[in-house]
Amino acid sequence: DTEVTQTPKHLVMGMTNKKSLKCEQHMGHRAMYWYKQKAKKPPELMFVYSYEKLSINESVPSRFSPECPNSSLLNLHLHALQPEDSALYLCASSQADSRNLNYGYTFGSGTRLTVV
Amino acid sequence: DAKTTQPPSMDCAEGRAANLPCNHSTISGNEYVYWYRQIHSQGPQYIIHGLKNNETNEMASLIITEDRKSSTLILPHATLRDTAVYYCIVRVQTGGFKTIFGAGTRLFVKA
Numbered sequence: 491d492t493e494v495t496q497t498p499k500h501l502v503m504g505m506t507n508k509k510s511l512k513c514e515q516h517m518g519h520r521a522m523y524w525y526k527q528k529a530k531k532p533p534e535l536m537f538v539y540s541y542e543k544l545s546i547n548e549s550v551p552s553r554f555s556p557e558c559p560n561s562s563l564l565n566l567h568l569h570a571l572q573p574e575d576s577a578l579y580l581c582a583s584s585q586a587d588s589r590n591l592n593y594g595y596t597f598g599s600g601t602r603l604t605v606v
Numbered sequence: 607d608a609k610t611t612q613p614p615s616m617d618c619a620e621g622r623a624a625n626l627p628c629n630h631s632t633i634s635g636n637e638y639v640y641w642y643r644q645i646h647s648q649g650p651q652y653i654i655h656g657l658k659n660n661e662t663n664e665m666a667s668l669i670i671t672e673d674r675k676s677s678t679l680i681l682p683h684a685t686l687r688d689t690a691v692y693y694c695i696v697r698v699q700t701g702g703f704k705t706i707f708g709a710g711t712r713l714f715v716k717a
Contacts, residue, residue, distance in 0.1 A: 494649075523705070532693065532707035533650065546704060580649050594640050595705060597649030 491516040496581050496598035511601045513564040513581030520586035522564040527578040540586050571605045578602050610694045615712040624681040626711050628694030631675040636698055641679045643690040684715045
């Protein structure tokens with residue numbers, strides 16, 4: 491399995507809703523990432539997990555709450571979002587150290603989120 | 607991570623080689639050059655990476671200058687399906703660190 495699977499592919503939520511995005515990989519990667527991408531812009535890093543521990547938070551508002559319950563899963567919990575949070579949310583994974591040949595990040599296809 | 611500079615857009619005729627340049631003049635000795643591409647509405651796709659030597663795989667070739675301050679991604683025979691945004695990134699090879707995307711180059715392959 492050489493894929494990162496993200497669910498759902500599309501999500502529409504109200505500003506008072508609570509929802510979660512899910513990301514799963516079975517490549518044995520121990521580093522996982524969340525990116526946010528607005529239309530016609532490059533992906534922006536949000537969070538980095540290394541060996542299931544949060545290692546980087548790029549000053550993301552607390553209405554976004556990441557979780558890494560095990561080495562294959564990464565969740566992004568959403569609460570009280572704003573319309574400007576509407577974007578494509580991308581998950582990626584990679585080897586976490588340099589001992590193995592690193593072919594870069596493997597990205598999922600993303601969840602397209604619309605906040606109404 | 608070092609910053610990169612790429613032209614915002616380029617055109618290429620189908621069947622011809624597409625040469626996409628990238629400047630990374632502040633690259634550190636332990637930073638690699640990675641290339642990704644993103645086809646509309648999909649996640650970025652890894653293409654190739656290198657440290658000092660030129661690299662080739664089934665998708666592309668990567669040419670890195672001797673001083674490592676710039677590189678060129680070469681798609682030898684561009685097809686319409688190669689129309690995408692191409693991102694050049696420099697970063698350490700170890701995972702679990704930042705990968706910062708610049709603005710990228712929007713490549714249009716025309717019939």
